[in-house]
Amino acid sequence: MLPNKHQEIERKSVSTILVGGKICTPDKVFNPGALVIDNKSITLIQNKSEFKVPKDANVLDTSGCWILPGFIDIHMHGLLGYECMGPDLDQVIKRLPEYGVTSFMATTMTRPKEEINSLISHMASILSDPPVGARCLGIHVEGPHLSPERAGMANPKWFSPLTKNEVDWLQDITNGLIRMLTFAPEEGKALDVIPYLLDNNIVPVIGHSNASYELAKEAIALGLSQATHTFNAMSPLHHRDPGVTGAVLACHSIIAQLICDGHHVHPGAMQVLLNAKGISKVCLISDAAPFAELPSGKYNWAGQDIYIDGKTIRLADGTLAGSYALIDTGFRNLINLLNLNILAASQCTSMVPAQSVGLGTSKGQLLPGYDADIVVLDEQYRPLLTIVEGTIVWNAT
Ligand SMILES: [Zn+2]
Ligand SMILES: [Zn+2]
CATH class of the missing domain: 2.30.40.10 (Urease, subunit C, domain 1)
Incomplete structure (x- = not known):
């Protein structure tokens, strides 16, 4: 029993x-x-x-x-009406195990700077004495260091290029809990900050980026090791202009995060990624929105109407607004949509994410x-x- x-x-x-x-x-x-x-x-x-x-x-x-091995979700924003970024992080920790998640990175979203200060401070306070539930491995900052040309749902009026001062500020207000940072390396002098992120034990991740293939390769040569939600919110692959997507597919060293809800990326494109990178370089993420897994209906999020239909979360114009599904759905999709065997699927949901944040010898x-x-x-x-x-x-x- x-x-x-x-x-x-x-x-x-x-x-x-x-x-x-x-x-x-x-x-x-x-x-x-x-x-x-x-x-x-x-x-x-x-x-x-x-x-x-x-x-x-x-x-x-x-x-x-x-x-x-339990699922490890290194890119998720919340679930069931609870957001990682702020005082509800404790509820996220408690509810994630229902979806088989044993550890995760609490991922932030773009906000005005004053709000970021208060919300991230809340996160740090919860993580100093977390409740029983999934293990939070640290904070993944996604925004505001993004490209206005690949903003996705984020509001570009709050964007600013990544600087060393910004890294110091974030680590100060969280007592050093930032472990991963998604940014557009082509904005300002962000490219130069990559070695500083590595010095601070922060995984540098390219995302929401309109960089050229050449600039993305330069970032990878400087130590950039991961790409946020590959294919989504990045310059696409064109055969005469391969963009960030081309650099992710071409460079073996970089780990590719993939949303596998069946809506953000076509199964054919997922297969291209798996063929190009191999299982050991594909990291499944949910990118779950704070509204993930809520009943169907109309909700309001930061002043915007949001529609949930049991599979997706969309704005009124049909734009996807984060993922509805948690990582367990992605795991089943790897098996049912892409015919991966269970050990290969498990690598993408546990082993690769653990290795990608330096925990490959204890978790995954x-x-x-x-x-x-x-x-x-x-x-x-x-x-x-x-x-x-x-x-x-x-x-x-
Ligand atoms: Zn994103
Ligand atoms: Zn995200």
């Missing part, structure tokens, strides 16, 4: 053991398998037939289920020694149970 919602696994010397089910490690599926958790870590994975269940263990019967894979960040899925790949660092934080039953 699975324990009740929010029930904590007993600590001390009692192990928790998932017995039965298909346990997905990077190289193979143990079916049926057994997985042992001691405190916060995975300590053993074996075939069930070789495993002897100790008498005093806390045993969860996961027969018939898929057992995977089911292996002994790794954090016990686990999602249990049913036969249709829908989340049933979510474990974060050894604690059951959500259970569907």
Whole structure:
């Protein structure tokens, strides 16, 4: 039997053991398998037939289920009416495990500078003592250092080029919690700031950018290592003007974030990306809007009417306004739309995002020694149970 919602696994010397089910490690599926958790870590994975269940263990019967590393969403803005940027971040942390998410980057949006100060300070205060739920790995700043020509939903009147002073200011008001920054390197002297971001342990990400292919390559040579929502809000690939999209496809070193809700990017373009980059360089993100997963209807967001139809979030003119779906939908789409096998899909939703933020040796894979960040899925790949660092934080039953 699975324990009740929010029930904590007993600590001390009692192990928790998932017995039965298909346990997905990077190289193979143990079916049926057994997985042992001691405190916060995975300590053993074996075939069930070789495993002897100790008498005093806390045993969860996961027969018939898929057992995977929890989803890691490094680009998401909120869900269910709660926004990462501000005082509702605690609710985001609590609700994300319902979608199989075990860790994430709390991602900001463009706002006037005075508002950014107050909203990001709220985030830092919540992260100093976070509630039980998904682990927040830090703050991903997306805006206002963007190109007016690739603004997307953001308001260009608040845009400004990235500077070293801006990086210092952001790190000061968050006590150093900025871990990722999406910006347009062609704006002002932003290109020169890339080494400074690296010095500050911040992942430099190109996005909302109208840069040329050549400038994007220059940024990559300086250490830019990731692209925000590839294809969306970036100069497209033309065979005589390959743009940012061409640079992302051509340069092996850069990791490509991909929204896989089935609406932001055509499955054919997703396939092009996977073929060009290989699985190990494609990082699934949700880019979920604060309205993600809310019932269909009309809502108001920062003075704009927003329409939700159960699959997308749109402005009155039909423009997509962030994603409706969380990353678990993207995971299912990789399998159902692109025919990826489950281990390949899991790489894009767990291993690559962990590696992309320097956590590849502790998160993103089911292996002994790794954090016990686990999602249990049913036969249709829908989340049933979510474990974060050894604690059951959500259970569907
Ligand atoms: Zn964006
Ligand atoms: Zn975004």
